[in-house]
Amino acid sequence: MGGMLLPMVIAFPLAGSIILLLSAGEMPRRATQLIGPGSVGLSALCALFLASSFLSDPPVSGSFHVVLWHWLTLPGFAAQIALSLDQLSLVMMLVVSCIGFLILVYAAAYMDDDADICRFFAYMTLFVASMLLLVLASDLLALYVGWEGVGLCSYLLVGFWYGELNNALAARKAFVVTRIGDALLFVGLTLIATDVGTLDIPTVLHTIHAGPQTTLGCLLLLGGAMAKSAQVPFQTWLPDAMAGPTPVSALIHAATMVTAGVYMIARLHDLFLASPFTMVACAIVGTVTLLLAAGSALTQTDIKRVLAYSTMSQLGYMYLALGCGSWQGAIFHLVTHAFFKALLFMGAGAVILRMHHEQDMFRMGGLKADMPGVFYAFLAGSVALAGLPLISAGYFSKELILSNAWNLSPLLWFGALSGAFMTALYTFRCVFLTFFGTARGHAHGHTGLAMAIPMSILAVLAIFGGYMQTPAEIGGINMFANLLSPVFGPMREVGGTGLLLIGSLVPIIGVALAWTIWKPRDAVPAPANHPVQQVMRANWGFDAIYNWLLVHPYFTLGALNRRDGLDRISDGITWVMHGGSQVLARMQSGQVRRYAGWIAAGTVIALCLAI
Template sequence: MDALLLPLIVFCPLLAAGILFVSAGRMPARASCMIGAGSVGLSALLAGRLAASFLAAPLPAGTLHMALWSWMRVEGFSTRIAFALDPLSLVMMLVVTGVGFLILLYACGYMHDDPDIARFFGCMTLFVAAMLVLVFSSDLLSLYIGWEGVGICSYLLIGFWHTDTANVVAARKAFIVTRIGDAAMLCGLLLLATQASTLDIAALLHIVATGPAQLLPATAAFLLLGGAAAKSAQVPLQTWLPDAMAGPTPVSALIHAATMVTAGVYLIARLHPLFMAVPVAMKAVALVGLITLLLAAGSALVQTDIKRILAYSTMSQIGYMFLALGSGAWQAAIFHLVTHAFFKALLFMAAGAVILRVHHRQDIYQMGGLAPAMPVVFSAFLAGAAALAGLPLLTAGFYSKEMILQGAWHANPLLWAGALLGAFATAIYIFRCVFIVFLGTRHTEPTGRTGATMAIPLACLAILALAGGWMEMPDTIAPVHLLSHLLSPLFGTATAEGPSWLLWAGSLVPLAGVGVAWLLWRPRTQARTAPEDAIARLARTGWGFDTLYDTLLVRPFITLGRLNQSDLCDRLSDATAATTRAGSRMLSRMQSGQVRRYAGWIAAGTVVALCLGIRP
């Protein structure tokens, strides 16, 4: 009976998407909101029911299966559409449906006056359904369907306000960059299929564990890493994420917190035995994460758009997850994925509430002094900022980040030092945002109020951002390891804790970052502006990656296309087509429909043939 809940959890938002798309423009806004948010809320209730049943009576095999249908069967290879629930997909299911519901409930207030609200909720519910397919799939080919589904939904949602050219360009950029990674991932899946003759995840991982090492080459791991890096906006395929802020704020919250950018983390965690069999791939994952978290944190320090600050923050925090994955701290990566979903959704939704009330302005230097005018939003944003910075003891982000630092220390002290530097920069840039936006002199007078449909999700996520880390704590504080115990059948025993001074370092560094932010951006009477030195300008543009790709790839490709408009091949093709058309016209004149002319041509042909035959 419980197995039937798996497809039903996916079907609820999928059915809602179909209804909303078919009835777009003919349904009241309130009905669109109820169908959109209600369907994901129903999925969240079913997910809670399934989770309670799964945890109360764990299955002997540790996995709940539901086969839907056989997709294809050829000689030596078969694949099927099937769902499976294990501890990892259980955690992801609760995050996607729970946080997703709060985001859609918030969107009911944020988007209530948009004329295309039905299309918006249709795309959002389809997004959630695609992510659930990705999470539940027990076969990599059906997982790839969900993988591509979240990609096309992100394109539709980033470019939702398509009358603005900049939004369309941002959506196209996200689509193209992530397609590069998707192509790499597809090549990796095809390589696995040819080498292992299966894409069933359980069978594939069994082959990795028991089969010869050369059966699954390192090439497949690196191709899958390319797909994960693009989807999770990691170096060198991270350039699409800051521009994705062109979409409505609920879209940003959904993409950054509960769905798309965590897909790469989930993929590597799901296939962790494959990556563990290739040590160089593990090192590459850790290195990609470390570089991304430092570069993104540096860019966030100098941004002036509040949503772009949070976008670079997402890149940096996903970098922490990649660092944990590459260090073998699998539980730490999933723990930070969960806490990040709480505080990043909270930060985006609080930022959206601010943007609405300051007349859609997003420049933090045009805000200031907003705390007295919107205390609820300020409290929510402050809770999210504290969790993102990892302030000790009080926030969920502290416990998950501390677990990552412990894992990085055991893997390589240099990785730990880089992660600690990133934690310091994180505290600086997020409290820079807090101090500039909510304290000091007010530059824009806010209007309106934050309605209940927006305030309730903010309150729920604020509680989770503060208390959500209590599921996993260091032994020095309290021997609580609920998440590690849940995930241990998949990942084994969690990494042992290091010396106690590591905990002190991880606690004091974020506090030092807050102190630095206060010294630099505390309330002052004089007007403040963004730094304009060369390094700041370079960091603000994402360290020049867009310029590099534009120079090396985009411009040569456009130039080649222009040259190809009138090249020799085109001229030869045009000449061949013209000759064919001329011959066709000449031959068509012979088809007059007059019998006597046909007889004349026959007689003439006969005379010619006789002449050729009797010629000496």
């Protein structure tokens, strides 16, 4: 049964995308809203059935494995399109398909009045299909196909409203930056293929050995993952990607794209364990990213950009966990992050829609009374993002990462703890500015069931989903770690009561400070405009540096070479051809007697030459 259903998990959204694309936008709106979410819903049903079957009757080999076809067979190298379902890909499959389905149901209402809704759902379903191929692939070449698929779909969706120049530029920026990472990943895969002779993941993990080539390969793979997950120094594309529709932001940040790098490193964990230098680099990159992104989130005025920087910061926590060897901690935070980040983007989308597409938090305020349901859903996601103790899923996953960071380095632990404080601060700054205080705008309409039901489900998961894995001091539930132990081995017991108490108090202090600074008041607050805050708001100047070092020199070089010698030669050839065509055109007068005269003259000349 698994061999038949596993390909169907990918086939349903892929078929939905093909149908919608072939319709060329002519499909009725209601049919589009049925096929888009429906195809992903069928995929989610298959995923749930497979999960039930897998957990109730685990295969003897430890995984379902399906070979679809052999792709390449060359001397010394072979590649195939094969799918594999083990405990890790099972978790990712459920996250992508189920969270993706909820987002598409929400999107059916959010995009209801958009003229290009058919094209939108064609891209969204292709996005889900590509991510499912990535997480279910048993061969790194097939994984790379899914990797490129999500990159293409992100470009198409970020620039979905391409009629506005800024949207097109944001899409181009996302594509170019992530392509740099894709090139690094491709070179890394080439090194592995050269060393091992195959890209079959189990074979690679069993035959790899420590050495300079392995370290180089791991660093290249890490570079590819960092670009996909918007880690420093490749983070500049993600805030601008907010140009796309809000459901696109929810899908990219919660269930697809940015988590691909985390999954890839976790999938190849044995390979990365053979390169301790790469592991330390991964932990440092994660720590730097979570701190810089949290600082930027503190200064934003756009509600979606706050959430974008928070995604970068939370991904930094995942990379810190990966660098510490806490594979279960990274995947656990990936899962809880999918719950509350999808919820937060849905809540932000509902606010934006009812505020006439206003995204500036300083032009909102007092929305708790106008949209109480959206407020409580957003509050549930905010509590989880801030990691408030015992009442949020984010608390348990973040505590697991903090304890493992202490085990690797107290300095990294302090960095992660500082990030947790800033997370609580900027999260509830967003809550207080948007929903409390003086009303600075008028909300219209209401939030329909198609948007409210997915938000309600995710709110429950954001609060209670963390109880799959709790510290020893709070019940010691190890359901999630035990599920993944066949892939990663038993989870190390780290931490202690003291670390747990500190990690629990810090988010509470952050929320209290946020209340002190941005508590509801009659006066309309104004965004801070200190020079340091301006630098933080501008992504710490990374865009300016890249423009100065790379973009402007590139355009200058292009301008200088616009009229070089080769251009003059080609222009000369063009001038000759154009002049000749003009002469020949004048000969075509359309008068038969003139044509007959030319024929006669030509005949006389030919006879004279012959004689």
